[in-house]
Amino acid sequence: xxxxxxxxTVLPAMTAALLILALPHHLxxxxxxSIGATVLMLVLAIGLLMLAGDGAPxxxxxxxxxxxxxxxxxLDRLSATMLVLTAALALAVAIYACVGWDTRGxxxxxxxQFQLLGVNGAFLTGDLFNLFVFFEVMLIASYGLMLHGGGxxxxxxxxxxxxxxxxxxxxFLFGVGLIYAITGTLNMADLAGKVAAVSAGDQALLKxxxxxxxxxxxxxxxxxxxxxxxPSAYAATSAPAAAMFMIMTKxxxxxxxxxxxxxxxADAGPLGAVAAPIVIPLALxxxxxxxxxxxxxxxxxxxxxxxxxxxxxxxxxxxxxxxxVGTTAAIYYLVHSTLTGAALFLLVDLIAQRRGKASDTLAxxxxxxxxxxxxxxxxxxxxxxxxxxxxxxxxxxxxxxGATRETAxxxxxxxxxxxxxxxxxxxxxxxxxxxxxxxxxPGDEAGGAPVGRVRDGLTATALVPIVVVxxxxxxxxxxxxAAGPFTAAFEAxxxxxxxxxxxxxxxxxxxxxxxxxGN
Amino acid sequence: MELLVASATGVMTAVGIYLLLRARTFPVIIGLTxxxxxxxxxxxxxxxxxxxxxxxxxxxxxGYADPLPQALVLTAIVIxxxxxxxxxxxxxxxxxxxGSDAVDLAAPEEGGPAAAGAHGDTARRPS
Numbered sequence: 074x075x076x077x078x079x080x081x082t083v084l085p086a087m088t089a090a091l092l093i094l095a096l097p098h099h100l101x102x103x104x105x106x107s108i109g110a111t112v113l114m115l116v117l118a119i120g121l122l123m124l125a126g127d128g129a130p131x132x133x134x135x136x137x138x139x140x141x142x143x144x145x146x147x148l149d150r151l152s153a154t155m156l157v158l159t160a161a162l163a164l165a166v167a168i169y170a171c172v173g174w175d176t177r178g179x180x181x182x183x184x185x186q187f188q189l190l191g192v193n194g195a196f197l198t199g200d201l202f203n204l205f206v207f208f209e210v211m212l213i214a215s216y217g218l219m220l221h222g223g224g225x226x227x228x229x230x231x232x233x234x235x236x237x238x239x240x241x242x243x244x245f246l247f248g249v250g251l252i253y254a255i256t257g258t259l260n261m262a263d264l265a266g267k268v269a270a271v272s273a274g275d276q277a278l279l280k281x282x283x284x285x286x287x288x289x290x291x292x293x294x295x296x297x298x299x300x301x302x303x304p305s306a307y308a309a310t311s312a313p314a315a316a317m318f319m320i321m322t323k324x325x326x327x328x329x330x331x332x333x334x335x336x337x338x339a340d341a342g343p344l345g346a347v348a349a350p351i352v353i354p355l356a357l358x359x360x361x362x363x364x365x366x367x368x369x370x371x372x373x374x375x376x377x378x379x380x381x382x383x384x385x386x387x388x389x390x391x392x393x394x395x396x397x398v399g400t401t402a403a404i405y406y407l408v409h410s411t412l413t414g415a416a417l418f419l420l421v422d423l424i425a426q427r428r429g430k431a432s433d434t435l436a437x438x439x440x441x442x443x444x445x446x447x448x449x450x451x452x453x454x455x456x457x458x459x460x461x462x463x464x465x466x467x468x469x470x471x472x473x474x475g476a477t478r479e480t481a482x483x484x485x486x487x488x489x490x491x492x493x494x495x496x497x498x499x500x501x502x503x504x505x506x507x508x509x510x511x512x513x514x515p516g517d518e519a520g521g522a523p524v525g526r527v528r529d530g531l532t533a534t535a536l537v538p539i540v541v542v543x544x545x546x547x548x549x550x551x552x553x554x555a556a557g558p559f560t561a562a563f564e565a566x567x568x569x570x571x572x573x574x575x576x577x578x579x580x581x582x583x584x585x586x587x588x589x590x591g592n
Numbered sequence: 593m594e595l596l597v598a599s600a601t602g603v604m605t606a607v608g609i610y611l612l613l614r615a616r617t618f619p620v621i622i623g624l625t626x627x628x629x630x631x632x633x634x635x636x637x638x639x640x641x642x643x644x645x646x647x648x649x650x651x652x653x654x655g656y657a658d659p660l661p662q663a664l665v666l667t668a669i670v671i672x673x674x675x676x677x678x679x680x681x682x683x684x685x686x687x688x689x690x691g692s693d694a695v696d697l698a699a700p701e702e703g704g705p706a707a708a709g710a711h712g713d714t715a716r717r718p719s
Binding site: 202213223231233239249251 | 627630674678679685689
C-alpha cells in the first residue's frame, strides 16, 4: 500500500488541531502554519496526480482490513485532479483571507483546514458511508466558515443553509440505509458488482435509495429545483468562504459522476442509468434559472451567485451524458468554473470594499480606487464565466457543445446553452458598465463622499488580494492556452472512469491489481 | 414488531417534515430532531429486525444481528447531535441579533444596499 494516499486527509486534520490547540491566539503563526500546510497539500496533491498518471487506480485499506469489510480510500486520476484543484483553491483563499478577513472572527484558518479534510476525504473515499461522514465534516466546517464574521443577515442565511444541509444529510442516510438493506454492502466497488444482480422484488427499493442519494447530490450541486439555498447562502457569507465553497458544489457533481457512473452505470442491469434521464433536463432548467438570475440581479454578489448556478447547469449537462466525451468536457468545465467562480467572488469583495456605502449594488457611485486593474480583472472574469474566447470558459463550453452534438436533444441543448450565454453576457456587461463607467463626480447628486483612503495607489495590502485574483484568472488562462494537454489528460481520466473493472479490481483484488501492491 | 417499527418511522418522518415547514426556527429544529430520530430507527431496521441475537461472535449463538447498521447508527447519532447543538446556537444568535425567530430572510430595503451580506462587510477595512 502507498501510504501517501491517506495523507490528504491526515495533514489538514493535524494542521487544524495544531491551529486550535497550540496557536489559538497567534494570528501571524496561524497564517504561516495554514499557508505552509496548504502549500504542502498542493505539492502532495500534484505528487499524487503524477502517481495516478500511470492509469492504475490505487486503493488504500485503512488498518489493512480487506475491502469490502474495511474502510477504503481510492486514488485515481479523477480524485487526484480534484485534490490538486482543491489545494490550489484553498491556497488562494488562505492567502486572500490573511489580508483582513481572518481578523473578523477566530479560527478561520482552522475551519479552512477542517473543510479541506472533508473535501479531500469525499474525493478519495471508496465507500458510501464514508462519503456521508466526509460530507458532514466538510459541512460542519462550512457552517463555521459561512458564519465567519457574524451579523444578523448572515446568521439568518446561515440557519437556512444549516437546516437544508441537515435535511439533505438525513435523506443521505435514508438512501444509504436502503442500499445497505438490499445489497448488504456500501463499498462502491462491491456495490458496482452487486447492483446488477439484485432480485426483481428489491429493485424498486434500491431505485428509491439511488434516487434519494441523487436528491442529496443535486442539493449539493445546486441543481434546480434544489438550488435556492445557494444564492442566499453564498451572497450572505464572507468572500473567502464563498470562494472556498465553490469546491463544495463540485463535490456534489463529483459524487454524481462517481455514484451514477460507477455503481448505477449504464451496464448495471435493470437499474442501470437510474439518474441519467433526469440529469440533463434538470441541468438545462438550472442553466436557464442561473442566466435569468444573472440578468435580474441588483448587486454583484447575487450576480456571481447566479452565474455559479448557471455554471453548475452547464457542468451537469456534460455530466448527464455519462460517456467519455461528456465526462471529459465535464472535468474541464469543472476545473474552469471552480477557479473562475472563486476569482469572481473575491473580486466582487475587492470592488465592494472600495465603493463605500454603495457596496456591491448596481447603482452609480464614485469611481473606485485601482479602477483600471479591477475593471480589467472583472472583464476577464466575466468573459471567462460567460464563456467568451480566449479564456477557458469558451473552450469548456465548446467541449460541452461538441459532446452533446450526437444526442437526440442536441438542438434544444445547444439553444439553451447559447441563449443562456447571451443572457449572462448582457447581465455581466450591464453590471460592469454600471460599476466601472457610471461614476458621478463626488459633487453630483447621486454620488456619496469619495472613498479617499483607498485612493492612494497600490499598497502591499491592496496588492496581495488583487494578485490572488489575478492568479486564479491566470490559471483559467493557462487552462485555456494549454487546452490540448489538459484535454488529453482529462480524456485519459474519463477513459479510466469508464473502465470500471480497473477500479473494482484495485479495491476488491488488490493482490492482482497492478497499482496497489508493491509501492 | 415490523408494523410497530415501520409505523413509528413513518409517523416520526411525517411529523418531522410537517414541523420543518413551519415559519419559526424552534419548530424547524424540533422537526429536524424528529427526522434524525426517524432515520436512526430506519437504519436499525436495515439490519433486519430480530431479538436476542448477538452482534458479535459467540459460541452458543444461533444467529447474529448485523453489527454494521448499529455502527452506522452510532455515527449518525453523534453527527446529528452535534448538528442539532449547532443549529440551536445559530437560531438563538439569530433571534438575539435580529429580534425575531422567523425563518425568512429580511426583505431588502428599497434603495438601500440590497445585499443580505452587505451588513458588516461595508464597514470593513483591510488591516
